[in-house]
Amino acid sequence: MxxxxxxxxxxxxxxxxxxxxxxxxxxxxxxxxxxxxxxxxxxxxxxxxxxxxxxxxxxxxxxxxxxxxxxxxxxxxxxxxxxxxxxxxxxxxxxxxxxxxxxxxxxxxxxxxxxxxxxxxxxxxxxxxEALIEDLGYDELAKPVTKPLEGIKIAGYVGCQTNRPFGIVGESFENPKYLDKLVETVGAEPVEAYDQKVTCCGGALAFSEPDKSQVLIKKIIESAYDHGAEMIVTPCPVCQLNVEVYQGMINKKYNTKFNIPVMYYSQLMAVAYGSSAKEAGLNGNVVRSKKLEEIAAK
Amino acid sequence: MRDKNAETMQKYHNDFLREVEANVEEGDWVHMCMQCGVCAGSCPLGDAWEHSPQKIFMMIRAGKREEVLTSDSMWMCTSCYNCIVRCPRELPITHIMHGLANYAHRLGIAPKMNPTRRFAKLFWNNIVKTGRVNELKLSISLYFMDGFTNGVKTSLEMTGMGLGMLKTGRLDAMGLLRSHGIKDKSGLHKALKKAREIEDARKGLS
The missing domain is CATH 1.20.1050.140 (Glutathione S-transferase Yfyf (Class Pi); Chain A, domain 2)
Known part of the structure; x- marks a missing residue:
C-alpha cells in the first residue's frame, strides 16, 4: 500500500x-x-x-x-x-x-x-x-535495486542539520551510520572511517564568511579523498551546494585539484532503482559523476 | 530618535543577567552554564570567536553588557548545533547565541559591518517579500552589499560558479523578472507584522 x-x-x-x-x-x-x-x-x-x-x-x-x-x-x-x-x-x-x-x-x-x-x-x-529508514527500513529499500552501484566507494557526509540537534532515531550525534547503510543498500561501498562526516560546511556563512567556511569545506573533501572515496553523498541541500560548487575556488586558493562529485542519497537510489540519468537529476550536478551516468545508461 | 538601548539599560539597572533572561530567546538558561568549555571546543569556527559561548555566559553573569552585545562573536555561529548536543547541562546554546545576536541587532548596537549580520538582514527581507527565497536576487544583493565596484569584482569572482549553476538548471537567469513566491503574500505579511508587534511588546522593543 x-x-x-x-x-x-x-x-x-x-x-x-x-x-x-x-x-x-x-x-x-x-x-x-x-x-x-x-x-x-x-x-x-x-x-x-x-x-x-x-x-x-x-x-x-x-x-x-x-x-x-x-x-x-x-x-x-x-x-x-x-x-x-x-x-x-x-x-x-x-x-x-x-x-x-x-x-x-x-x-x-x-x-x-x-x-x-x-x-x-x-x-x-x-x-x-527518517521516513525511509523507519517506515520502510533498509531491507525494503534494497528490494527495488536493479542496478547495484558495485565497486563505487562513497563517503557519507551527514553534515549538521539532519544530525543535530534532533538526529535520526537510533543514531549517535558523533558517528551516525545511516548514510553508510544506505550506501550499502544500493550496492556501493561506504567509507566507514570518514572522519569529517559530521563536520560543518559553514552553512549560510559560506556566503557571508567565505574564507572561514572554505577551510571547513576543504577538510570535508580532503578526508573523502584520503580515504579513497570517489564521490560524496549527503542528505542536505546546503551541504551539497557548499561542498560541490566551491571546489574551483578552493583549488585556486590552495592549489588543490578537487573534482569530486557530491550526490544526494536519492540520486544514488534512483540510479540503483533503474532510473535514467535525467530522472535521477544527474544532469544537475556541477561536478558530474561519470560512473553513475554509465550505470544509468546501461 | 528614541534610544532603545539606553532605555533598556536603565530599566534593568545594569542587571544584565536579568535583562537576558527577560528579553533573549532561551536566555533563562544562561545561569545553568557550569563553565566546562565543551561548547568552546566544539565550535567549527571556534578560532573566529573573540569570546566563546562559555565566556559569553560568564560575561553575562558578570554584567559585561556592552562587551557582549557589541561583540561579533555570536555572528560566527554556523547553526551546526554541535554545542547543543554536547552540553552536559543541555543548554540550548545555539538558540541563545542566535537570541543574543538578534537582541543586539534590534537594539541597534550589533557590529554594523559584520557580513553575517548584513547577509541575514538581506535574507530575511528577501524571503518575506514573496514568501520564498529568490536565490538570484539574494546573491546579487549580497555581492553588491559593499557598493557597485566591489559588487562587480565579487560577481566576476563568482562567474564560474554562477555559470555552473545556470548550465545545470539550478539558477534562474530570469530570476529578476519572473513572478515568484506564494499566493497569499498579503496574509503572510499581516501575520508577520502582528508577530513582530507581539514580540516587541513582550521584549520592550516597541
Missing part, C-alpha cells in the same frame, strides 16, 4: 533553484517506493538557519506555523515530510516549541489569525531519510 505524507519541499527544491535536481531524484525514488507526497498548498520559506537575526523568535515561528496550519487543513493526520535539512529543523523546532508552551501557541495563533489560519501542531515533522 502506498505510504502517504504531507510534503514540505522548500525553496531550494523549486524549478531553477539550487537543489532542483534533488527534487527530481526524490520524485523518481518515491515513484519506485510507492510513496505519495502531498505538497503543502502555498507553503512559504522556513526562515532557514539565518532567519533569526532579523526575524527574531515569534516571526520565525509564525513562518513555520503557517506551513503547519496549511498542512493540517490539506492533509490532516499525515506526517509532514521535508527533504531539506533546514526546512525540517525549522519546522520541527517550531512544532516542539509550540507543543511545549501554551503562551507561544497563543501568540502564534493570534498572529496567524491575520492570515485566516490556526495551528494545532498535531502532525509529526520528519525528514525524508
Amino acid at each position: 502506498a505510504k502517504e505524507y504531507s510534503f514540505y519541499p522548500g525553496c531550494s527544491s523549486e524549478r531553477r533553484a539550487s537543489a532542483s535536481n534533488y527534487m527530481v531524484s526524490v520524485e523518481s525514488m518515491c515513484d519506485t517506493l510507492d510513496i505519495k507526497l502531498n505538497e503543502i498548498p502555498d507553503w512559504n520559506c522556513c526562515g532557514a538557519s539565518i532567519g533569526y537575526a532579523e526575524g527574531g523568535e515569534l516571526p520565525r515561528h509564525v513562518m513555520n506555523a503557517r506551513n503547519m496550519a496549511l498542512s493540517e487543513e490539506a492533509s490532516p493526520g499525515q506526517d509532514i515530510i521535508a527533504t531539506c535539512a533546514a526546512c525540517w529543523l525549522g519546522t520541527k523546532e517550531t512544532s516542539e516549541r509550540l507543543r511545549g508552551s501554551d503562551a507561544l501557541m497563543a501568540d502564534t495563533n493570534e498572529a496567524l489569525k491575520e492570515a485566516g489560519l490556526q495551528v494545532k501542531a498535531d502532525q509529526e515533522v520528519r525528514h525524508m531519510v
